[in-house]
Amino acid sequence: MKLNGIADSVILIGDVAFVFDWKFGRGFVVPAGGVNDSACNLQMLCYALGVLQKIKKAKKAIVHLVSPRRDEVSRAEYTRADMGAMRDRINAVIARGLDPDAEPMVNDACKYCDQLTTCPAHYQTALAIAGTNGLTIPASANPETMTAEVIDEGAYQVAVMMEQWARAVKKKAKSFSDDGHQFKTLKVRERSNPARFKDNADALRQLLTVSDIDLVAAGITFHPKKLMAAVEATGDESLIKDFEVLLGTLMEPASKTAYLAAVKARTHQHK
Numbered sequence: 001m002k003l004n005g006i007a008d009s010v011i012l013i014g015d016v017a018f019v020f021d022w023k024f025g026r027g028f029v030v031p032a033g034g035v036n037d038s039a040c041n042l043q044m045l046c047y048a049l050g051v052l053q054k055i056k057k058a059k060k061a062i063v064h065l066v067s068p069r070r071d072e073v074s075r076a077e078y079t080r081a082d083m084g085a086m087r088d089r090i091n092a093v094i095a096r097g098l099d100p101d102a103e104p105m106v107n108d109a110c111k112y113c114d115q116l117t118t119c120p121a122h123y124q125t126a127l128a129i130a131g132t133n134g135l136t137i138p139a140s141a142n143p144e145t146m147t148a149e150v151i152d153e154g155a156y157q158v159a160v161m162m163e164q165w166a167r168a169v170k171k172k173a174k175s176f177s178d179d180g181h182q183f184k185t186l187k188v189r190e191r192s193n194p195a196r197f198k199d200n201a202d203a204l205r206q207l208l209t210v211s212d213i214d215l216v217a218a219g220i221t222f223h224p225k226k227l228m229a230a231v232e233a234t235g236d237e238s239l240i241k242d243f244e245v246l247l248g249t250l251m252e253p254a255s256k257t258a259y260l261a262a263v264k265a266r267t268h269q270h271k
Contacts, residue, residue, distance in 0.1 A: 003090075007047045010055075017051045017058040019044070023067045028184070031074030032065045035085045040076070041065055042093060048078040049086045201234040204243070 009020040021044060023029045033040035048061040065074045078086065096102050104121035146155055177183070231243045 003046055003050075005043065005046060005050070007051075010051060012055060012058060015057055015059040017055055017061045019047050019051055019061055019063040021047065021063070021065055023065065024069060025067075026069045029065065029067055029070075029072075031072075032063050032076040033074070034076055035078065035082050035089060037076075040089075041074075042090065044076065045078075045086055046090060048076075049083060049090065052078065052080060052083055199234075200230065201236045201239055204231055204234065205239060 007019050008022050009018075011018040011020075030039055030041045032044045035045065044063040044065055048063050051061045052058055059080060061078045063076050063078070067073070104119050143155075173183070228243060231240055234240075
């Protein structure tokens with residue numbers, strides 16, 4: 001099977017390839033790890049293998065997984081001697097994913113799965129909680145196969161209870177966060193009210209208030225010419241001038257290069 005992916009940065013220095021990938025979300029990311037580590041980011045493992053296969057000069061690939069908003073950097077090293085084991089691990093994951101008879105399991109990847117509502121491993125884990133509260137668990141817990149009678153006889157009550165349980169857990173997590181507790185795998189935050197803008201110019205003006213990290217992200221994900229066209233369409237001369245300065249900075253590699261240098265410096269501190 002052919003796998004596709006693009007690392008944010010690959011830098012070859014001598015016979016060592018340095019691979020960088022940024023994660024700008026606030027959620028937990030499985031760290032980069034050795035090929036035999038139980039906690040090993042498979043995306044970075046694939047990048048490392050791809051780099052070693054593509055760049056024949058590289059004898060080693062050092063991957064860096066950077067999560068700026070969590071202030072976390074993880075790294076792992078792979079050599080050509082590891083390539084066989086790397087392929088085996090990746091192929092094993094692919095084979096399991098393609099096996100229709102494989103026993104499903106609950107793990108951190110569940111949030112990305114489009115089968116979440118029909119996965120027996122997922123809903124049986126959740127329903128076990130409902131069972132401890134004295135509710136009748138339907139024999140068929142898959143919502144897709146439920147009849148009206150099953151919903152009427154208890155499934156709906158289970159769903160309501162699970163919603164209440166979820167709200168209670170989130171409320172408790174927030175109380176810990178308010179008291180200063182730092183969770184390892186999540187960032188507790190309140191849902192903010194949706195932003196409201198008077199017009200397009202007001203909305204675009206808000207982009208000028210984002211942080212340096214967001215500017216780097218914007219430089220990666222925004223199309224500068226299209227963004228500038230939207231700014232010019234407002235006819236606001238002051239806004240146009242400010243964006244000319246902002247986009248001039250983002251279109252130059254200086255900001256990202258400076259950030260990369262800072263990441264590399266911090267990475268050495270984590271060795």
